[in-house]
Amino acid sequence: MxxxxxxxxxxxxxxxxxxxxxxxxxxxxxxxxxxxxxxxxxxxxxxxxxxxxxxxxxxxxxxxxxxxxxxxxxxxxxxxxxxxxxxxxxKKGPVSVDIEELDLTGREEDFTKITEQRQTLKEALEKLKEDQRRVVELRILKGYSVKETAAILKKKESHVRVIQLRALEKLAEILKSYAWEL
Incomplete structure (x- = not known):
């Protein structure tokens, strides 16, 4: 808009x-x-x-x-x-939890996995061309519309859509090489 x-x-x-x-x-x-x-x-x-x-x-x-x-x-x-x-x-309000009864096994692995996935995604984004990375950042990570992204990048809306499509295809290809489930 x-x-x-x-x-x-x-x-x-x-x-x-x-x-x-x-x-x-x-x-x-x-x-x-x-x-x-x-x-x-x-x-x-x-x-x-x-x-x-x-x-x-x-x-x-x-x-x-x-x-x-x-x-x-x-x-x-x-x-x-x-x-x-x-x-x-x-949510129906705060739930009281006894810390001693919590089963925290596996939580550290979850945190480690999430951290690794974020790093992998960051590396994958860095492998994209600059214009592809900017479009993905603006459209997907920041939530801008195609029109807003086009205005920011000073490109036509149709060009932004094409760049986004190619970027997502490339990103999927890169992430598959990391053995991500898509």
């Missing part, structure tokens, strides 16, 4: 503010909903969280001093916080 489409006139009337917020919602709803749906995997929950995201954003955006550089990232941050809150609510 281009932020230039959503430059807010701080001197506007209440009606102009409502129209501006409505346009922002119309332009970003699909992207925000898809982001949330990808995280929660449930249509109804995704719709509820999307709606709550915009309610929270509107409350803040009504403040005349609210200045947001990247509305898409701002909305996704709100959504992610709401998702995390929901996940915390689903």
């Amino acid at each position: 281009e932020n230039s489409k959503h430059v807010r006139d701080l001197s506007g009337t209440e009606e102009e503010l409502k129209k501006w917020i409505e346009k922002l919602c119309m332009d970003t709803w699909r992207e925000v909903y898809q982001f949330i749906y990808y995280k929660v995997g449930n249509r109804e929950e995704a719709e509820d969280i999307t709606q709550e995201t915009y309610v929270k954003a509107m409350i803040y955006l009504k403040n005349e001093y609210a200045l947001i550089e990247n509305y898409s990232a701002y909305l996704k941050a709100i959504a992610l916080n709401l998702i995390r809150d929901e996940w915390r609510k689903q």
Whole structure:
């Protein structure tokens, strides 16, 4: 989403503010909903969280001093916080655990395995071409959209998609050589 489409006139009337917020919602709803749906995997929950995201954003955006550089990232941050809150609510509260009764055998191996996998992934990313690595970092690790990634890298969206596809194919090939299960 281009932020230039959503430059807010701080001197506007209440009606102009409502129209501006409505346009922002119309332009970003699909992207925000898809982001949330990808995280929660449930249509109804995704719709509820999307709606709550915009309610929270509107409350803040009504403040005349609210200045947001990247509305898409701002909305996704709100959504992610709401998702995390929901996940915390689903846990039924703290569980008391007797430390002496915990079976910690194998935990060190798990930690070691995770550390090794992270190192392997880092090495695999370093084997990609620079543009491929940047696209993977922006799109997958940081969650930017194709449009945002294209703007950052000053490339066409179609080119970003091609680079991403080739990068993921190459990454899969590299990781298979490390005997990763994909």
